[in-house]
Amino acid sequence: MKDLLGQALLDYQNGNHTEDIITSTNISDEDTLPIPYLFREYNDMPKLEQEALKLAKGKVLDVGCGAGGHSLYLQNKGYNVKAIDISEGAISVCKNRGLKQAKVSSILDETEHFDTILLLMNGTGIFQKLKYVTQYLSHLKTLLNPNGQILIDSSDIQYMYEDEDGGLWIDTNSNYYGELDYYLSYKGKNETPLTWLYLDFNTLKTACLTVGLHCESIKEGDHFDYLAKLTISE
Numbered sequence: 001m002k003d004l005l006g007q008a009l010l011d012y013q014n015g016n017h018t019e020d021i022i023t024s025t026n027i028s029d030e031d032t033l034p035i036p037y038l039f040r041e042y043n044d045m046p047k048l049e050q051e052a053l054k055l056a057k058g059k060v061l062d063v064g065c066g067a068g069g070h071s072l073y074l075q076n077k078g079y080n081v082k083a084i085d086i087s088e089g090a091i092s093v094c095k096n097r098g099l100k101q102a103k104v105s106s107i108l109d110e111t112e113h114f115d116t117i118l119l120l121m122n123g124t125g126i127f128q129k130l131k132y133v134t135q136y137l138s139h140l141k142t143l144l145n146p147n148g149q150i151l152i153d154s155s156d157i158q159y160m161y162e163d164e165d166g167g168l169w170i171d172t173n174s175n176y177y178g179e180l181d182y183y184l185s186y187k188g189k190n191e192t193p194l195t196w197l198y199l200d201f202n203t204l205k206t207a208c209l210t211v212g213l214h215c216e217s218i219k220e221g222d223h224f225d226y227l228a229k230l231t232i233s234e
């Protein structure tokens with residue numbers, strides 16, 4: 001990983017924001033990811049993220065924290081928050097912004113226990129592929145204190161496979177339709193391609209059942225997106 005995302009976040013923080021990140025996937029054309037969006041304040045966050053922050057309780061882990069906006073909001077409210085990200089640049093930015101506990105780490109290496117685990121801005125993306133979902137969920141479950149919760153958002157992207165007549169062109173012999181090859185470039189450099197998973201609610205719920213997690217839909221967004229709360233099944 002070249003950590004182009006981290007470089008873009010650092011550039012923005014240092015006043016060198018001259019261009020945004022360009023993204024594309026195997027099923028969609030180029031799009032822009034505006035770097036200021038990654039520094040959004042509470043009032044500019046989607047309703048699903050605001051709802052997740054309202055539901056936060058106890059000791060919090062923010063997984064894939066990026067520039068740390070969610071963590072900073074909760075830290076300012078007095079919560080004990082730990083933020084992790086695999087991007088060194090992102091964690092530098094979080095520390096510069098005043099986050100007390102920010103660490104370069106992958107979720108699978110985390111061992112502490114928490115009352116709330118946040119995975120936001122398509123949190124299921126971190127699972128990469130449908131076949132890894134139960135592995136990630138099982139691990140996340142081991143990090144929960146009794147009565148703890150995982151708050152995660154994602155989208156059902158079936159609509160991206162609709163043609164103009166409303167027909168679907170999903171190849172049923174291929175992988176799960178929410179598994180996308182994701183390409184990112186910044187200032188003329190290409191990041192190592194990654195796989196990013198969008199998971200529909202029912203598939204997430206089924207995966208949760210197999211690892212002993214209860215999965216509840218908390219809120220639906222405007223565009224096939226949702227916020228789910230996962231708790232340990234009784």
Ligand SMILES: C[S@@+](CC[C@H](N)C(=O)[O-])C[C@H]1O[C@@H](n2cnc3c(N)ncnc32)[C@H](O)[C@@H]1O
Pocket residue numbers: 005038063064065066067068069084085086087090105106107108119120121126
């Ligand atoms: C879409 S960004 C979301 C950033 C932030 N949560 C937000 O809402 O602005 C996803 C983040 O997850 C991080 N990430 C990807 N895989 C990860 C992993 N296995 N463990 C921790 N962080 C990871 C990426 O480096 C990136 O910063």
